[in-house]
Amino acid sequence: MQLKETPSGQAISVTHERIKPYIHRTPILTNTYIDQLAGCNIHFKCENFQKVGAFKARGGVNAILSLSEEEVKRGVATHSSGNHAQAVAYAAGIVAAKAYIVMPESATAIKKAAVEDYGGEVITCDSSLEARELTLQRVVEKTGAVFLHPYNDYRVIAGQATCAKELLEDLEMTPDVILTPVGGGGLLSGTALSAHYFSDHTKVIGTEPEGADDAWRSFTTGQLIPQTAPDTIADGLRTSLGEKPFGIIQKHVSDILLVNDKEIVSAMRLVWERMKIIIEPSCAVPVAALLKNRDRFAGQHVAIVFSGGNVDLTNLPFN
Amino acid sequence: MQLKETPSGQAISVTHERIKPYIHRTPILTNTYIDQLAGCNIHFKCENFQKVGAFKARGGVNAILSLSEEEVKRGVATHSSGNHAQAVAYAAGIVAAKAYIVMPESATAIKKAAVEDYGGEVITCDSSLEARELTLQRVVEKTGAVFLHPYNDYRVIAGQATCAKELLEDLEMTPDVILTPVGGGGLLSGTALSAHYFSDHTKVIGTEPEGADDAWRSFTTGQLIPQTAPDTIADGLRTSLGEKPFGIIQKHVSDILLVNDKEIVSAMRLVWERMKIIIEPSCAVPVAALLKNRDRFAGQHVAIVFSGGNVDLTNLPFN
Numbered sequence: 001m002q003l004k005e006t007p008s009g010q011a012i013s014v015t016h017e018r019i020k021p022y023i024h025r026t027p028i029l030t031n032t033y034i035d036q037l038a039g040c041n042i043h044f045k046c047e048n049f050q051k052v053g054a055f056k057a058r059g060g061v062n063a064i065l066s067l068s069e070e071e072v073k074r075g076v077a078t079h080s081s082g083n084h085a086q087a088v089a090y091a092a093g094i095v096a097a098k099a100y101i102v103m104p105e106s107a108t109a110i111k112k113a114a115v116e117d118y119g120g121e122v123i124t125c126d127s128s129l130e131a132r133e134l135t136l137q138r139v140v141e142k143t144g145a146v147f148l149h150p151y152n153d154y155r156v157i158a159g160q161a162t163c164a165k166e167l168l169e170d171l172e173m174t175p176d177v178i179l180t181p182v183g184g185g186g187l188l189s190g191t192a193l194s195a196h197y198f199s200d201h202t203k204v205i206g207t208e209p210e211g212a213d214d215a216w217r218s219f220t221t222g223q224l225i226p227q228t229a230p231d232t233i234a235d236g237l238r239t240s241l242g243e244k245p246f247g248i249i250q251k252h253v254s255d256i257l258l259v260n261d262k263e264i265v266s267a268m269r270l271v272w273e274r275m276k277i278i279i280e281p282s283c284a285v286p287v288a289a290l291l292k293n294r295d296r297f298a299g300q301h302v303a304i305v306f307s308g309g310n311v312d313l314t315n316l317p318f319n
Numbered sequence: 320m321q322l323k324e325t326p327s328g329q330a331i332s333v334t335h336e337r338i339k340p341y342i343h344r345t346p347i348l349t350n351t352y353i354d355q356l357a358g359c360n361i362h363f364k365c366e367n368f369q370k371v372g373a374f375k376a377r378g379g380v381n382a383i384l385s386l387s388e389e390e391v392k393r394g395v396a397t398h399s400s401g402n403h404a405q406a407v408a409y410a411a412g413i414v415a416a417k418a419y420i421v422m423p424e425s426a427t428a429i430k431k432a433a434v435e436d437y438g439g440e441v442i443t444c445d446s447s448l449e450a451r452e453l454t455l456q457r458v459v460e461k462t463g464a465v466f467l468h469p470y471n472d473y474r475v476i477a478g479q480a481t482c483a484k485e486l487l488e489d490l491e492m493t494p495d496v497i498l499t500p501v502g503g504g505g506l507l508s509g510t511a512l513s514a515h516y517f518s519d520h521t522k523v524i525g526t527e528p529e530g531a532d533d534a535w536r537s538f539t540t541g542q543l544i545p546q547t548a549p550d551t552i553a554d555g556l557r558t559s560l561g562e563k564p565f566g567i568i569q570k571h572v573s574d575i576l577l578v579n580d581k582e583i584v585s586a587m588r589l590v591w592e593r594m595k596i597i598i599e600p601s602c603a604v605p606v607a608a609l610l611k612n613r614d615r616f617a618g619q620h621v622a623i624v625f626s627g628g629n630v631d632l633t634n635l636p637f638n
Contacts (some may be wrong), residue, residue, distance in 0.1 A: 012631060027346075048595045110592075198406040273429075275366045276628035309595035311589060318632040 003066075003154035009197030012190075012310075015158040016165055019061045022094055023162075028170055032114075033274050034287065038290050040212055041298045043175060045167045048279050048309025055152070055163050055187055055307050060087030062150050062159030064095055072097045077145035080096040081107040082236055083308050084150035089120030090091065100145050102136045108312050151184030152242030152309040161190030167303055168198045175202050176300040177284035181307050182215040183207035183237035185245025190303065192252035202303075202314075206249065206256040207289035209234045209264060215241045216256040219249060233261045233317060236282035236308065242282050261287040265317045278309045283319065322385075322505060325567055326480060328516030331509075334486055338380045341413055343482075345369050345621075352593050353354055358611050359616045362494060367598050367628025371405040371433075374451045374626050375469070379406030381478030382467050383414055391416045396464035398451040399586050400426040401555055402627050403469035408439030415462035419464050421455045421460045427631050429528075443597035449525055459488040470505030471561030474525065480509030486622055487517045488501025494521050495619040497606035501525035501534040501575065502556035510624065511571035521622075525575040527566065528553045528583060534560045545555040550634060552580045555601035555627065558614050582607040584636045 003011065006135060029044045047055035064076065075098030076149075078088050085101045092099035104127035112122050116234040125135035140147055150156065175218055178195060182188040192204040208215050211232035217225045224246050230238035259267075268284035271277065286304045290297060322330065348363045394417030397407045404420045411418035414612065416438040422431060423446035431441050444454040459466055469475065483497055497514055503508040511523040523590035527534050531550035536544045543565050549557035560568075578586075587603035590596065605623045609616060 053595060197382040273598060273630060276372060278591060278597060313591060313635070313637040316632070316635065 001259045003132075003158060005154065007154055007158040007193060008076040010173050012161045012194060012197065013107060014166060015062050016162040017130075018065050019058060019159060019162065022051070022061045022091070023057055023109060024050055025166055027275070028167065029275065031275050037270075038297070038302075039294050040290075040299055041301045042290070043167070043171055043301065043303045043304045044275075046277065047163060048277060048306045049281060050308075052083060053308055053310045054083035054087065055160060055305065056083040056087035057090060058162050058188055059151075059156035059159035060084065060091040060148070061094065063153060063155045064088070064091035064097065066155045066222060067095070067097070067146065075100065075143060075145040076148050077136060077139050077143065078102070078148045078150065079136045080150055081111065083310055085120070086114050087117035088119060088148055089115045090302055093119045098143070098145065100139045100143060102132055102139060104132060110312060114197040114272065149242075150239075151186030152244050154244060156186050157190045157193070157245060157248070159190070160186045161194045162303060163187070164191040164194035164268065165198055166307070168194065168202070169306055170305060172304065173286060173301055174185065175198055175303040176297070177202050177203045177205055177297065178305065179205050180292060180302040180305040181234070181237055181282050181285040182241070183212070184206050184239045185215060185241045187305065187307060188253060189245035189248035192248055196252045199277055203254040204252065205254050208258055209237055210258045210260045212238050213258055215249070216258055218246055219253070219256045222250070232264075234264055234285055236280065237253065257289040257293060259285060259288040259292055263292060269318055279306050280308050280311045283309065285309045320417060322477060324473065324635040326473055327510060329571070331477050331484060331513060331516065334381050335386050335481040335563040338478060338481065339376060341370070341380045341410070342371055344485055345488065346548055348594065348596070350594050353521060353589065355466065357616070358613050359609075359618055360487070361609070362622045363594070364624045365596065366480060366482060367602060367625045371402060371437075372627055372629045373402035373406070374479055375402040375406035376464055376512060377481050378470070378478035378505055379403065380468070380473035382472060382474045383407070383410035383416065385474045386414070386416070386465065390465045394419060394462060394464040395467050396455060396458050397421070397467045397469065398455045398470055400430065401599060402405055402629055404430065404439070405433050405437060406468055408434045408437035408452070409617065412438045415464070417464065418583065419458045419462060420480055421451055421458060423451060429631060430629070446561060455587065458612045464530065468561070469558075470503030471563050471564060475505050476509045476512070476564060477625065478509070478512045479505045482506070482624060483510040483513035484517055487521070490547045490622065493518055494622040496522045496524055497522050497624065498526055498609060498617065499620040499624040500553070500556055500601050500604040501527050501560070502531070502601065503558045504568055506624065507511060507534075508564035508567035508625060511567055515571045522573040526605040528556055528604060529577045529579045530582065531557050532566070532577055535577055536593055536604050538572070538575045541569070551583075553601040554581055555599065556604065560562055576608040576612060578604060578607040578611055582611060583617045588637055598609055598625050599627050599630045602626045602628065619636050
């Protein structure tokens with residue numbers, strides 16, 4: 001069943017029950033050293049430990065479990081070079097649906113292998129958005145598969161919303177603010193919805209790389225501005241903000257903060273060295289934003305969604 | 320108070336209560352993918368999340384908290400290029416004792432900085448064992464500091480034993496076997512003692528790099544054979560087995576398994592990629608040994624102590 005409008009609190013709760021058997025209730029970690037550095041109390045919701053190594057499993061599973069029997073028979077298709085590809089392949093496996101994943105040639109071998117490990121069929125194409133969309137269109141025409149958008153879909157947004165729902169349920173106190181990265185906007189809009197429905201005072205703030213600041217520009221101007229030439233190490237956030245997430249973000253998000261790539265790598269390194277856990281560059285963006293804006297969050301309870309931990313170990317940004 | 324003999328079960332319990340306020344009760348993680356690969360049920364005790372990033376905090380804290388007031392005033396000294404250095408510096412800070420840490424010039428800047436961050440004083444010297452021991456001797460003569468051996472000390476062994484004690488308390492079932500790395504033998508002997516006292520059937524097996532196999536040779540021949548020219552990526556295990564740990568290992572350890580560096584790096588990469596947590600090469604040794612000996616552990620509940628997570632991010636073994 002396709003969700004036709006912004007998910008209600010009840011819809012998010014139903015979604016959570018539906019996807020629970022197929023996702024991890026990820027842990028929330030703390031780190032004394034980083035707290036001291038930032039001057040506040042930080043609660044890290046570790047979606048890097050989620051199935052497929054990223055929060056995307058939530059939205060992917062919900063979208064797949066919302067399909068009709070007839071749609072399951074047709075199979076699903078998407079294009080992605082990253083975590084959404086794995087999420088759809090993983091989720092399709094749950095209902096034994098075929099998953100056709102269009103990936104750019106430039107995607108790393110390990111990412112392609114991961115999709116195949118989950119039983120997905122990889123179709124490679126040129127790296128341009130046009131080539132990806134065209135290839136996807138051909139796949140859909142040929143196979144009849146159902147296209148699953150990575151974020152411009154209320155079922156996906158409802159799935160991503162379950163992450164902040166867990167966070168609010170599992171924390172002993174209500175956080176003053178939740179920070180997430182923003183790329184297409186699925187995680188940020190879902191988080192904002194859950195904070196709106198399930199907390200009486202938690203603010204939600206998006207964090208974005210300066211080199212892919214379309215969400216910030218859209219948020220600031222009130223006009224949806226696409227990302228044309230992204231230039232950032234945060235590969236998960238190079239995409240354009242979706243229209244459905246944007247509507248929710250305009251209504252329920254307090255602010256969007258920008259950081260540069262140097263700040264992102266430095267925050268990523270801090271987490272690797274001090275927390276001994278692996279986060280990907282996109283995932284370090286809220287940490288960088290927090291450290292850049294210490295005064296704003298001083299003494300507060302700040303929750304950060306660690307969005308994912310899929311990195312290419314042979315190509316790390318440390319030197 | 321110096322422990323004069325092999326710690327009893329009661330001594331380990333007392334040690335655990337003493338050090339509890341200063342150490343983390345580290346989590347035990349599981350991973351479906353690695354279980355399938357290995358053909359058994361693995362429980363990873365994550366001492367890479369311990370204070371100072373390694374189990375060494377346990378022994379270091381216990382040794383320091385066992386000092387007399389007069390000894391605390393004199394301060395403590397040790398030589399180490401690795402985790403013991405940080406552990407002593409951290410532990411000394413608890414009782415506000417001076418900590419003099421002799422480190423080889425070759426130790427990475429980050430390791431020296433970590434010791435200094437904990438308030439320790441770093442004295443550098445040549446990398447040879449002779450230079451390190453001579454420098455330490457001079458420091459002790461000049462300052463009157465108490466030398467804390469990294470493993471040939473029953474207080475340290477009792478501290479390391481608390482790790483397996485927690486493991487046995489926190490697991491829902493009794494594991495069939497616990498695997499740990501073996502270098503100086505503090506962790507392996509402590510683990511063997513806790514399994515002996517607190518489990519009715521858990522075996523303990525040491526795992527060691529082929530390029531530093533003195534524990535295996537000592538165990539096999541019944542003669543303590545020093546490590547003369549270690550050659551392994553597992554930098555924490557290049558040291559010689561201590562005489563006190565050896566006595567315990569002879570009595571309470573079932574076997575020692577060997578792996579080569581290629582197997583170590585491959586196991587390390589598997590854990591980084593699949594578990595999204597950072598372990599150091601020494602810490603990957605039991606994983607490598609398990610994967611090399613699948614038949615032996617088939618269907619069993621296997622606990623692995625993840626000994627530490629301190630790596631130089633600018634010099635990783637992946638390519």
